[in-house]
Amino acid sequence: MSGETPSVRVKGLGNSLWVTIAPDAPIEAVQSELEKTFEPLKHMAQVVRVVLNAGDDKNGGRYHQFRSYLEKTFGLKEIVSPGEYAASQEASRTTAPPAPTVVVRHKETETRKNNSTFRSTSDTVLMAGRIRSGQRITAKKHLIIMGDVNPGCELVAGGDILIIGSLQGIAAAGQPNNPDAIILSLDFRPTQVKIAGLVAAGLPQGSQGRFEFAHIENDVIVVDEYQAANPFRRMPWPIIR
Amino acid sequence: MQGRIIVISSGKGGVGKTTATASIGAALALAGKKVVVVDMDIGLRNLDVVMGLENRIVFNIVDVIRNKCKLQQATIKSRRIDNLYLIPASQSDNKDAITPQDMVRVSKKLRAEFDFILMDCPAGIERGFENAIAAADEAVVVCTPEISAVRDADRVIGLLYAKEITSRLLINRIVPIMVERGDMLSHQDVVDVLSIDLVGLVQADEDVVVSTNTGIPLVMQENSKAGQAFTRIAMRLNGHPDLPIEVPRAPKSLWGRIASKIGFGK
Numbered sequence: 001m002s003g004e005t006p007s008v009r010v011k012g013l014g015n016s017l018w019v020t021i022a023p024d025a026p027i028e029a030v031q032s033e034l035e036k037t038f039e040p041l042k043h044m045a046q047v048v049r050v051v052l053n054a055g056d057d058k059n060g061g062r063y064h065q066f067r068s069y070l071e072k073t074f075g076l077k078e079i080v081s082p083g084e085y086a087a088s089q090e091a092s093r094t095t096a097p098p099a100p101t102v103v104v105r106h107k108e109t110e111t112r113k114n115n116s117t118f119r120s121t122s123d124t125v126l127m128a129g130r131i132r133s134g135q136r137i138t139a140k141k142h143l144i145i146m147g148d149v150n151p152g153c154e155l156v157a158g159g160d161i162l163i164i165g166s167l168q169g170i171a172a173a174g175q176p177n178n179p180d181a182i183i184l185s186l187d188f189r190p191t192q193v194k195i196a197g198l199v200a201a202g203l204p205q206g207s208q209g210r211f212e213f214a215h216i217e218n219d220v221i222v223v224d225e226y227q228a229a230n231p232f233r234r235m236p237w238p239i240i241r
Numbered sequence: 242m243q244g245r246i247i248v249i250s251s252g253k254g255g256v257g258k259t260t261a262t263a264s265i266g267a268a269l270a271l272a273g274k275k276v277v278v279v280d281m282d283i284g285l286r287n288l289d290v291v292m293g294l295e296n297r298i299v300f301n302i303v304d305v306i307r308n309k310c311k312l313q314q315a316t317i318k319s320r321r322i323d324n325l326y327l328i329p330a331s332q333s334d335n336k337d338a339i340t341p342q343d344m345v346r347v348s349k350k351l352r353a354e355f356d357f358i359l360m361d362c363p364a365g366i367e368r369g370f371e372n373a374i375a376a377a378d379e380a381v382v383v384c385t386p387e388i389s390a391v392r393d394a395d396r397v398i399g400l401l402y403a404k405e406i407t408s409r410l411l412i413n414r415i416v417p418i419m420v421e422r423g424d425m426l427s428h429q430d431v432v433d434v435l436s437i438d439l440v441g442l443v444q445a446d447e448d449v450v451v452s453t454n455t456g457i458p459l460v461m462q463e464n465s466k467a468g469q470a471f472t473r474i475a476m477r478l479n480g481h482p483d484l485p486i487e488v489p490r491a492p493k494s495l496w497g498r499i500a501s502k503i504g505f506g507k
Contacts, residue, residue: 130436132399133392150434152392168434 008033016049016085021066023055031069038074049078051085124159131155131169142241143173151191159241160184166209170194179216180241184226188212195221244275244352247359247478248377250401250408252393254364256385257413260449260459262361263291264468265381267458268475270325274356277316277326281373282363283338286330292319293456294327303331306343312350321458326355336368341375348376357478366400374401380408381440381478386415386426391434398437409440411474416445417491428488441474443467444489 007025011018019037021030041048050070054063063081070076080088118127118137125139126146133152137143143157146164153169155161159181161173166187172194174181179196189209190202200214200221214223215231224231249262259282266278279302280288289295300315305328312328319325331338351358360377363369374380380401384394394410401408412428419425428442446467452459459468460475466489477484493501 132402133395134399148434148436150395151388152395 006033008037010037013051016051018051018053020053021055021062023062027065030066034066034070035073038070038076041074048076049080050076051082052079053082125157133169148187149185157181173214182213182215182231184213185209186211188214188223190214193221193223244355244358245379246348246352246377247357248362248374248380248406249359249383250362250370250373250380250397251364251383251390252366252397253384253390256383256390257443257449258364258383259288259291259361260453261381261383261411261413261443261471261474262288262359264459264471265475265478266357266359267319267322267325268460268472269357269359269479270319270322271460271472272475272479273324274479275324275326275354276357276359277328277351277355278359278361279328279351280330280361281369282361283330283369283372284332284335285363286332288361289317289327289329291453291456292327292458293321294319294329298329301329301331302347303334303338305347306339312347312354320456321461336363336372339372341371344372344375366397370397370400374404374406377406380406381411381474382408382435382437383411383413384431384435385413386420386428386431388426391426391431395435398435409438410435411440411443413443414445415442415489417489421491439486440477441470442486442489443470443474 007022007029009020011020019034052063052067052070054060054066060081067079070079118135123139123141124144125137125142126144127137128146130147131137131145131149131153133150136154136156137145139157139159141157142159142162143155144162144164145155148165149155149163149167149169149171151168155169155171156175157173158175159173159178161171161181161183163171163185165185167183167185167190169190170192171183171190173183174196175194177196181195183190183193183195187209188211192202193200193214195214195216198216198219198221211226212223213226213229213231214221216222249258249265251258262278266276270276278288278292280286281302282288283303286301289298294317297317300310302315304310305312305315315328317327317329319327348358360373362373382394382397382401384390398408410432412431415428416425420427428439432439444466446465448462448465449459449467451457452462452465452468459465460472462468470487470489473484473487
């Protein structure tokens, strides 16, 4: 009979896979059939829910055998019997619909495979750690880095760049056209700074940095000591940048 | 036996990767470990020259990967040190002759046979680099106290970090007199930028040139400051991680020594 009907049949069912195993098929044949189905899926198989119908709901011997085989060999996490599946479907129909979830935009981050480019789709990026040569960090709006920025790396932000540490790389704030942006660092000695469309070269290597910030004044990039200038002192009311 | 694969890398060329590989390999072998050094600089091999074995090369790593020979046939035994072996690179191919997967496959065999496998990485961060780090467990990043070398080392450390390989820093070719005068970056300046653990400091030493030209391992030359530093680095890699790091100092002049004897100066 196993020659006529296949020993394993797989069918998609909502967000699950319904796997039917012929009740009289030999175990080896079923296992090789299952391997053909699940092996190409690799890690994707681990997130799929499998409804396993081994055809013997009464004692469940074959069901448990294949279930443990699937769990061990392919790392499947969720395997249910048809009875359990029907019960869960029933339960989900009777319970209230789930509350609307809040979409957290800050999680939408993407790193390239060599880890050298970091691009975030959230507005403000806050990072901790050392930024090394060859890395490029892009933020839609503000970029805050707690750590040092080594020479040879590139920071690009739509808004301000604040570095709680030393800045020795290239920093481009207010890209492409926000002249109000500032670049601030506790140890300000960048290779180059850009704000909106303006570019300024940094001081030669080796000079000692101070707690300074760069901003645009009369169409020129100016670097001032932050505490002496205190640029936001005169603002009567806090605003969102 | 499961050997450790250590890749010796730098990004920039000419900072002393090959010398470091040969010296650390020799020191580990003298300490009784079975060591193989693998030249990954395919097309521009010179680890064989530094080790004085260029006239014994019959097969190379590319032949092993292409199954033209067995691993044992390409492994050349050192003339001077027992337990030290070399797998040379091919001089007639280029870096694309092998792939990272090939290296993972060969490394499995190497791990079973040797205690330490040192990979001499080529300069650059392209295919040759990828091949060399493919199977590595850890890395030693060689850097000289120059801004360009530090910049490249920084990039390499980032790439190694992305591959989840821990790297340690070897600062090579320190000239203590220049550091004291302020004309050269101190090791502390380099560590400040790269912020990884140090594995050792090696000072510039004329004996390195002699060793490279004669093929006598640096660590076998008595009184060689660099040789002693490499021996200590090998000890740190070989189960003595807490061995204190010695900072190279300029030798004091006669008057300086007299002054320090009677309590003046440092």
